[in-house]
Amino acid sequence: MTHLMTLSLQDIASGLPGYEPNDLEVGLAQAFIARLLPRVQAVEKLSLRSALGRVLAADQISPIAVPAHDNSAMDGYALRGSELNAAGPTRLRVAGTSLAGAGQAQDLPPGCCQRIMTGALMPAGLDTVVPQELSARDGDEIVIAAGSLQPGANRRRAGEDLALGSVALPAGRILQPADLGLLASLGLAEVPVFRRLRVAFFSTGNELRSLGEPLPPGCVYDSNRYTLWAMLQRLGVDALDLGVVPDDPQALRSVFAQAAACADAVITSGGVGVGEADHTKRIMSEQGEVLFWRLAIRPGRPMAIGRLGKSPDAPLLFGLPGNPVAVMVAFYAFVREALLVMGGARPAPLPLLRAASTRALRKRPGRTEYQRGIVSRGPDGRWQVEITGDQGSGILSSMSRANGLVVLGHRQGEVAAGDEVDVLPFEGLV
Numbered sequence: 001m002t003h004l005m006t007l008s009l010q011d012i013a014s015g016l017p018g019y020e021p022n023d024l025e026v027g028l029a030q031a032f033i034a035r036l037l038p039r040v041q042a043v044e045k046l047s048l049r050s051a052l053g054r055v056l057a058a059d060q061i062s063p064i065a066v067p068a069h070d071n072s073a074m075d076g077y078a079l080r081g082s083e084l085n086a087a088g089p090t091r092l093r094v095a096g097t098s099l100a101g102a103g104q105a106q107d108l109p110p111g112c113c114q115r116i117m118t119g120a121l122m123p124a125g126l127d128t129v130v131p132q133e134l135s136a137r138d139g140d141e142i143v144i145a146a147g148s149l150q151p152g153a154n155r156r157r158a159g160e161d162l163a164l165g166s167v168a169l170p171a172g173r174i175l176q177p178a179d180l181g182l183l184a185s186l187g188l189a190e191v192p193v194f195r196r197l198r199v200a201f202f203s204t205g206n207e208l209r210s211l212g213e214p215l216p217p218g219c220v221y222d223s224n225r226y227t228l229w230a231m232l233q234r235l236g237v238d239a240l241d242l243g244v245v246p247d248d249p250q251a252l253r254s255v256f257a258q259a260a261a262c263a264d265a266v267i268t269s270g271g272v273g274v275g276e277a278d279h280t281k282r283i284m285s286e287q288g289e290v291l292f293w294r295l296a297i298r299p300g301r302p303m304a305i306g307r308l309g310k311s312p313d314a315p316l317l318f319g320l321p322g323n324p325v326a327v328m329v330a331f332y333a334f335v336r337e338a339l340l341v342m343g344g345a346r347p348a349p350l351p352l353l354r355a356a357s358t359r360a361l362r363k364r365p366g367r368t369e370y371q372r373g374i375v376s377r378g379p380d381g382r383w384q385v386e387i388t389g390d391q392g393s394g395i396l397s398s399m400s401r402a403n404g405l406v407v408l409g410h411r412q413g414e415v416a417a418g419d420e421v422d423v424l425p426f427e428g429l430v
Contacts, residue, residue: 009291009306012036022294025410026333026368029295033305033334037341038313040264042195048180053236054193055344060169062186065159069104070122072129073154077142079113081128081151090144094137098123113142122155129154162186172346174236194344197235200263200315201228202242202255204271204280205322210244223396224269224320224327231331235339247271252283260287260308260315265339267331270322273302280319288314296367296410299393300326303334316342323393329370329405332424352407352422355383361415363408372402375423385423402426 012035013019016028043057072078078098084090092113098104100119107124108114114123122129130149135142162168168186169179175191183191208222209215222244232239240263245255259266271280272292281304284290290306304319316338320330332350340347355375363369371391378384385406388398407422408415415421 009036009289013291021291024293024295026295026297027410029293029303029305029334030337033338034341036305036307036316037338038264038316039342040194040197040344043192044195045190045192047190048183048188051175051191051193052177052180054175054191054196055236056169056171056173056175057192057194057344058171059167060183060186060188060191062162062164062166062168063188064186065164066162066185067156067158067160069158070127071100071156072098072116072118072120072122073156074118074129074131076116076129076131076154077113077135078116078123078126078129080110080126081153083111084128084144084149084151086146088146090146091138091141092144093141127152127155170346172344174340174345174347197237197265197339197343198240198263199232199237199265199267199339200240200242200259201225201232201267201269202259203244203269203322204247204252205244206246208244208270223324224322227324227328227396228267228269228331231328231336232339235336235343237339237343247279249279249283252279253286256283256287256308263315264342265316265318266308267318267320267335268304269320269327272304272319273321284317284319288317290317290319292319297329297333298367298369299323299391300330300333300370303330305334321393324396325372325399326393328399332405333368333370350424353383353404353425354420355385355423356418357406357415357421358384358386358417360417361387361406361408361421363412363414365411365413368410369406369408370424371406371408372398373404373406373423374402375404375425383423385421 013032016032019028046054079092093111095108095112095114097115098120099117104121104124116129128151130144134148135144168182203222203224207219209219210222215221225241229239229241242255242259245251281292284304288306288308290304293303294301295303300321302321306317307314308317318335320327337347372388373385374388375383375385388401404423404425407424
């Protein structure tokens with residue numbers, strides 16, 4: 001069988017039922033991209049304090065049981081559960097104290113218990129801990145009321161968190177703060193991680209100006225490189241800003257060659273829409289193999305996807321639209337997960353929140369719409385979402401005001417006020 005990565009882009013596209021490049025469903029576009037992704041292979045070892053946000057390159061196997069021994073879950077008294085009296089109070093003599101880190105106490109004779117602190121090893125033969133607030137001290141004895149305690153209560157069993165030889169963290173996991181603590185608890189000072197993905201990005205267009213430059217009539221300051229840079233920072237990649245490139249063939253050839261030489265993926269904004277100057281699209285096609293799509297999506301209809309080279313591991317190209325909101329929507333819909341996978345991660349789907357729309361929303365079936373919204377708790381305690389107003393793809397302030405995207409699916413129609421809709425929260429994403 002021909003390996004998938006040796007197929008042309010058109011061959012891959014032809015395997016997608018219903019593929020229509022001039023009106024492509026979001027789900028089909030995502031499926032196409034998923035079949036195209038090369039993965040980073042290079043691995044490096046890092047100390048735990050340098051590994052936050054990096055992607056594990058191998059399963060981390062627990063070299064010890066956690067906890068290593070049975071221990072107490074709280075301050076109280078360790079005893080034999082078999083000596084609890086179900087018919088009346090239980091009286092036990094206190095014989096010594098067990099402290100955390102002090103080793104395991106010797107066997108106690110019948111009818112005895114031992115004062116114990118949280119984390120202390122369970123004395124040999126004892127299997128139950130009564131919290132000090134559920135016992136009454138009477139001289140050198142404690143009294144436990146009938147029915148207040150079950151045998152085996154408040155004991156942490158050896159290996160109940162992690163068994164010796166079990167997978168503590170799987171390959172492909174993006175390391176979070178709790179993960180670093182978990183690895184430290186296993187005595188692991190270093191972890192293997194994939195090298196960071198290198199992503200080059202630039203904006204195209206004669207009308208764009210960089211910050212600090214004069215702004216002639218008809219020109220605008222480029223905002224897309226700043227939103228792209230910020231979104232890439234959230235992914236922990238090495239982001240390489242190649243600036244603003246005019247719609248000039250030689251300048252475009254030069255920047256594409258520079259990007260292809262230094263990056264695993266290249267993101268452009270502008271120059272892929274119908275009616276735009278065709279230099280960008282022509283140079284993209286010269287540099288490798290590129291498909292140009294018109295997506296069934298709003299905002300963000302035009303998009304290009306391809307490889308900057310002929311080999312299967314050539315840098316991937318994501319050609320995004322030029323409007324600021326469309327850039328962000330397209331990035332989250334198509335690019336974010338692709339970059340995570342290329343970097344070795346196994347990302348879970350982004351969580352969607354269900355919220356009641358505060359107003360009716362116009363929507364026709366046949367395209368996916370992403371509307372900017374503000375999610376809050378309504379008077380009844382339910383989540384509700386208020387659309388930010390004008391949803392034009394150039395109104396970047398609407399993204400700044402919003403705290404989530406209302407996602408209206410391809411087949412969904414009109415939304416009545418009070419209907420629940422899916423919302424993609426920005427918290428943790430942007």
